[in-house]
Amino acid sequence: MTEAGRERGWKVREVVGLAALSVVSGLVFAVWSHFVAPVAFGVAGHLGVGAIYGMWFIGATLPAYVLRRRWAAFLGETIGAIVELLLVSPYSVLLYYYGPAQGIMSEAAFALRRYRRWGYGTMALAGALPVIAAYPFDCLVSPFYPTCRFYPPELHLAIVTAMLLSGALLGGVLVKAVVDALVSAGRLRGWPVAQAEGAQSEAR
Numbered sequence: 679m680t681e682a683g684r685e686r687g688w689k690v691r692e693v694v695g696l697a698a699l700s701v702v703s704g705l706v707f708a709v710w711s712h713f714v715a716p717v718a719f720g721v722a723g724h725l726g727v728g729a730i731y732g733m734w735f736i737g738a739t740l741p742a743y744v745l746r747r748r749w750a751a752f753l754g755e756t757i758g759a760i761v762e763l764l765l766v767s768p769y770s771v772l773l774y775y776y777g778p779a780q781g782i783m784s785e786a787a788f789a790l791r792r793y794r795r796w797g798y799g800t801m802a803l804a805g806a807l808p809v810i811a812a813y814p815f816d817c818l819v820s821p822f823y824p825t826c827r828f829y830p831p832e833l834h835l836a837i838v839t840a841m842l843l844s845g846a847l848l849g850g851v852l853v854k855a856v857v858d859a860l861v862s863a864g865r866l867r868g869w870p871v872a873q874a875e876g877a878q879s880e881a882r
Contacts, residue, residue, distance in 0.1 A: 688747065702740075707737065707762040725836055728841040759773040798850070802850040
């Protein structure tokens with residue numbers, strides 16, 4: 679597949695698709711922030727949140743995988759964060775950082791693969807890399823984890839490991855599996871992910 683966005687601009691349909699997928703992601707983010715994260719924190723503290731963290735990265739991986747366009751990951755995660763903010767997220771203005779920072783890290787994963795490889799390895803990487811942007815901010819800036827900077831090294835390691843696995847599985851593998859299932863069911867006919875599947879097998 680040719681490098682995404684190298685030879686042509688965005689089509690109106692793709693812009694609309696990006697917006698729709700970003701809104702879906704923002705709604706998922708809001709549910710995660712308002713309901714899932716508090717339960718995870720109550721059960722296992724910061725480590726529990728780390729275990730479910732990857733769902734906050736789908737704003738990048740979902741539109742990028744469906745649209746196969748340069749900057750779809752960055753824009754999708756950023757817009758998704760704005761949608762969550764408009765839904766009165768408990769994370770409030772922190773989302774102005776989380777969205778773009780996490781999005782650019784996922785974008786980097788797709789850029790490393792030159793927007794040509796969309797297998798599980800690439801998706802897992804795109805789901806895991808945002809941890810590089812998220813965890814330091816959690817510890818040093820976010821008021822939700824005031825004692826994070828004082829954690830023992832083994833707890834930091836456990837949380838980062840949980841976040842990486844969650845990002846790879848929820849933000850990467852799950853997104854690919856769900857979208858591929860929709861493609862197989864004929865639900866995304868005409869979109870780049872379906873066109874690529876029809877033209878050739880996904881690069882692994």
